Amino acid sequence: MQNRNLTVGIFLVAGVALFTLSLFLIGSQHKVFARHFEVYTEFANLDGLTKGGKVKVAGFDGGEIVDIAVPGSPTAKFRLKLRIEERLHPVVRADSMVTIATEGVVGDKFLFIHTGSAQAAETSSGATLPSKEPLNLADLMEKSAGLLNDAGGTMKTAGQKLNETLDTATTTIRNANDLIVGLKQGKGTAGMLLHDETTATRIRQSIENVHQATASLNQTARRADDLVSDLQSRQLGQKAEETLSNARSATQNIKATSQRIRQTVDDATGPDDQGVDTATNIRQSVSNLNQATENMSEDMEALKHNFFFRGFFKHRGYYSLSHLPPDEYRRDKLFSDSRNHRDWFETDDLFTSDRSGLETLSRSGGARIDDAIDRLSDSLGPAPLIVEGYSTAQNSPEQLADSRNRAMLVRDYIRRRFHLDAQDVVIQSLGDRPPAGVGKDRWNGVCIVLLHSNSR
Amino acid sequence: MRKLFEFVGKVARFGLQVIVKTFRPPIEFRQIWSQIAEVGSRSLPLVAASGLALGVVMTLHTRSTLVTFGAGAMIPAVQSIAFFVEIGPLVAALLVAGRVGAGIGAVIANMRATEQIDAIEALSIDSFKFLVVPRVAACVLVLPLLTTFMDFSGLLGGYLSEYALSHISLRLYVTRAFTNLDWANFVPPTLKTVVFGFIIGTVSSFFGYTTNEGAEGVGRAATNSVVLSSLLVILADIILVRCIFLAFPESAI
Amino acid sequence: MSDEKQAAIALDHVSKSFGTKQVLRDVSLEIERGEAVCILGRSGTGKSVALKLMISLLKPDSGYIWVGDEDIAQLNAEGLSRVRRRMGFLFQSAALFDSLTLHDNLALPLHRLTDKSRPEIEETIERVLGEVGLAADKGKMPVELSGGMKKRAGLARALVLAPEILLIDEPSSGLDAITAEEIDDLLLRQKSQQKTTMVIVTHDVRGARRVADRFAVLDQGSLIALGKPADLEHHESEIVRKLVAEH
Structure with missing residues (x-):
């Protein structure tokens, strides 16, 4: 009987002790009895965070999400109440950024509070810390795909416009050719204008620029299209970063290209420093011819109203x-x-x-x-x-x-x-x-x- | 079919009687105490040894997978969550169902066969209170403790296994094991074994107490006790796990 | 209770069946105080059932069972407890509690059913075990005892409460003749010294003739004969004559 009491006693004491021990081992992770302070932060996308989720301050496990208030409207954000150990207070500053991070590859989501800057004030209890929305890879892909699609569209439009411009320019050239024929027959002033070597070179140059711009733009658009389809065909993954940087450089190309287009168009429509001499030439030629010739041809009229040359007449x-x-x-x-x-x-x-x-x-x-x-x-x-x-x-x-x-x-x-x-x-x-x-x-x-x- | 429902009804009434008589004085403390010795202390070696072995095996199995994913640091957490949430409670209950369930079934059936139950009744002692209630009570009281032993011996087995492979320190192992653990991962699963204990005690006592087939009834009572209590434990586990998820949504991973 | 004429135990038109099998049919039997009655019968004729009915381990389907002036079938747990305190039951297999030592087997009823102090209990156990010759074995577990010792231990447990009525199921079954005789001697001594009323179910006619004042013969659940052993030797029923015959 004595012996049995002993074994039962040992069994019970050891069992209860282990039970209590595990309660405390688990409890210690939550620091139930430590002093805490509470702050808030807001997220539009919780990315799977739940109540009781871990909060790490600069990587130190020191708090949990105690409450999540659901937003009342689509534009509002989830408001998260965080309980953080008081001893971490000194590193949590008013400008401490809160992000959502993942533990390992397959781990839990948790909140990461970055240490603030030394100059910023220590955050007060109940304050709301700034947050950075989680970088959702899929979202990012979608966004960049959209961007590239837009760019592709824009460039196609630009290319189309340039093609129209080219058509006009071609027409102009044809007209100009007519004029030259007319001039040789002693007919118009505009003939002289185009006969002027500088002007002609300039026009040719402008047209050449447009050609080049269009070609390069088309190429860029094609590259962007390729990128987009590449992006869409792939199952994302580790290529994402690479693809994104490609997209970024593509966008830069587009920017450069559009600048070139603008320049070309500017060149074509407006005067620049070089243009003054040309213009003077033109004017002189024109006025000389004006005196010499009786009539102003219809061709000249057309030329005068033309997109490319209007500026010359107007301003000179x-x-x-x-x-x-x-x-x-x-x-x-x-x-x-x-x-x-x-x-x-x-x-x-x-x-x-x-x-x-x-x-x-x-x-x-x-x-x-x-x-x-x-x-x-x-x-x-x-x-x-x-x-x-x-x-x-x-x-x-x-x-x-x-x-x-x-x-x-x-x-x-x-x-x-x-x-x-x-x-x-x-x-x-x-x-x-x-x-x-x-x-x-x-x-x-x-x-x-x-x-x-x-x-x- | 009719027999099945009759049987269910009988067992249910038996269980109800257990609950009612448990709280009707006088309480048979001495009997409960000796049954705790029988169910608890004497099951401890079995439970601890099984837990240790299972812990070693678990780590060996999960290790390769986790290391493949670069989640080697998760091994203690996986081990502790597995044991605290499910393996500990369920395996402890099944072991107890095997060892104690058979014992209770056989002992009570034997007492019935050898007229000991009559003898008790002849002494104006409520044999139900004297024999059944203390056994059920002991199962109910002891199973959470045995589960805790199971959890820790499983963790110890896991640690030994992991130590042999990666020389991890005990402190780091314990920290990692308990970091991801929540009270909801420990308290409800451990306390659910109270239900398991009740099932094991009641079902086993039922077969022993109601046998009237003499000596061969003893063996049958023992077998039936183990089979039915194990089955009911597993079925109850499904319901209990669901209930725990409902009550503690965050423990559902 | 003090009424000397009143029977110690009376069965009044008692019937009992298990499922479709009728074990006792309309049995009426009165047992006087201080009397020893042996119930004889072939196997499975309801002798043990009759015995268990007398201490209310089984309830009759119909009829009444009186112990003293109390209808034990109608008693609540407390009343039954009161009645049982005056009764001892020696089971066929002794029915010692396997999990308890011999000492504890005897201590249990004393603890449960009397207000005796611990020293008194110890003293009683010593005395009773001494009477049955097991004083040296009180620390043993039942499995350590031989068949005869178990029987004597069972008797000791039945006697420990100093019962007015002793119900004995097969006192000599599974025992050799000498051991059986020892048990009978114990019963005789109990009867002569304590004036204990005894109901004995047995097949051992020789032992029964030594102990019993009267025989009751059951056949197919019915009481077919009741009387002194010598009278029954000439009973009209062959079964009775055979059962009572001392080989």
Whole structure:
């Protein structure tokens, strides 16, 4: 009996002791009795974290997730309450970043609190620590695939646009060829323009650039497409990083390419430093030819409105019109366009004659012009203002002299008054006959014309 | 079929009687004590040895797989979770069902056959309280403890096996073993063996107590006790594990 | 209880069956105080069942069983306990508790059913074991005892409460003649010294004739004869004559 009591006693004591021991061994991992502080953090994606999940501070196992508040709306985030051992408090700073990490390859998810910076304040209990959403590999793939798809799409569009541009350029060349033929037959000014070696080289260069850009863009797009399909066909995995960096460089290529496109287009549409000489040449050629030739061909008109060359005409003061004959002017669609803005002024409204009979701008006339320009001020742009002078004097030399004088008076006034450059305000003396289609057969005085934006 | 339901009904009534009579004074402390000695102390060597052997085998098996995945550090955790959550409770219960269940079945059947139960009744002692209740109580009380022994001997076996292969320190092994363990991984699975103990004690006592076939009934009672109590233990385990998962969702990995 | 005329045990039209097998049919039997009655019969005629009914280990299907003035079939656990305290039962196989020593086998009823102090209990055990000649063996487990010793030990346990009524199931079964005679001597001594009422189920007619005042003969569950052994030798039933005949 004594012996049995002994064995039973030993059995019971040892059993209970082991049970208690395991309770404490397990409990010690949770540090139930240690002092704690509580902080919060927020995640849009919990990535499988659960209540009771581990929290490691700089890799030290020192806390757990005690509560997870589910967000009330799709835009809100899960709010996690963390209980962390008090002794870790000094390394948890206000700027300590919280991330979700995985223990080993097949391990549990846990929260990782990175040590904050020494300058930041120690986080206070109940504070919310900043968090970084988990880098979900699959999401990332999806995103980069989307990005590459977009890039592919964009580049295809860009390529398409460039192709259209090329078509236009080709048309231009064809037109230019026609012009050259015309020139050889002594027909147009534009012929001269294109005959000018520099201009021609430049145009060719521009077109060549576009060609190259398109080719390289197409190639990039193809590469991007390949990447995307590669990405989609693979089961992801360790190739992910490589693929991503490929995607990144592809994106950079795209950026560079689009810059080149922009440059090319800029080159094509606008002047650059080199262009000035070319432009001067063109202008001179054109004005020389203008004097020499009687008519302005339709071809020139087309060329003038062309995408590539418009800038040249516009900015190089071609519309100073100093040498454009009145007849030519009257017939030109550009100036006879009914959509042009015109302000008509009677002679008496603007001018007074002194005793010698010489006309000068009256004070009230200046005020009227001020009003008119003021009304136009919103529309004033790169296009020049044209001041048309009219006179109904008896003979044509007098008409010419008067109308020119009136136009110049107004031009000078505008230039002085509004500090405009010479090329911004141009004159045209038209005798007594306004251009066709403006609604007036005769006029005595001045008309201020602002070309309609489409014709500019 | 009818017989089966009758049988189930009889066993259930028997179990109910056990519960009712357990709490009706006087409580047979001396009998309970001696049954704890019988069920507990004398099962301990069997349980400890089995646990140790099982621990060694478990580690040998899991090791290669875990090392393949580079999760060699998880070996102690796998070992402890396996033992604390399932192997400890279930194997301890099955061992007890084998050793003690057969013993209870045979002893009570023998007492029935040799009129000892009548003799007890003739002394105006409630034989049910005197024989059955203490045995069931002892099983209920002792099985959690035996389970704990099983857990630790399994862990010890795992440690010895792991030490032989990688010379891991005991301290590191224990730390790793218990790091991933939660109270929910230990307390509910250990306490569920209370149910196992009740099943083993009740079923075994039932076969012994109700036999009336004389000497050959003894052997049959012993066999039936082991078979049915083992089966019921495993079936109950399914339900209990599910219940534990419901009550402690985080323990469901 | 003090009524001298009242029977110690009375079976009143008792029937008992197990399943479809009827073991006792309408048995009525009265046993006087201080009387020793032997129940004889062929195997399986319900002798042991009758004995167990008398101490309420089995309940009758019908009829009444009186012990003193109490209907034991109707008693609750407490009343039954009170009645049983006055009764001793020697089982066929002695039914010693395997898990207890001889001493503890005797101590158990004393602990359970009396208010005796520990020294008194020890003293009683010593005395009773001395009476049956097992004083030296009190520390032994039942398995260490021989058949005759077990029987005497069982008797000792039955006697330890100093019962007014002793129910004895096959006192001499499985024993040699000499050992059986020793048991009979013990019973006779008990009967003469303590005036204990005895009901003995036996096949051993020789022993029964020494101990019993009356014989009761059961056949197929029915009481077919009751009377002094000498009277029954000339009973009309051949079965009775054969059973009672002393070979």
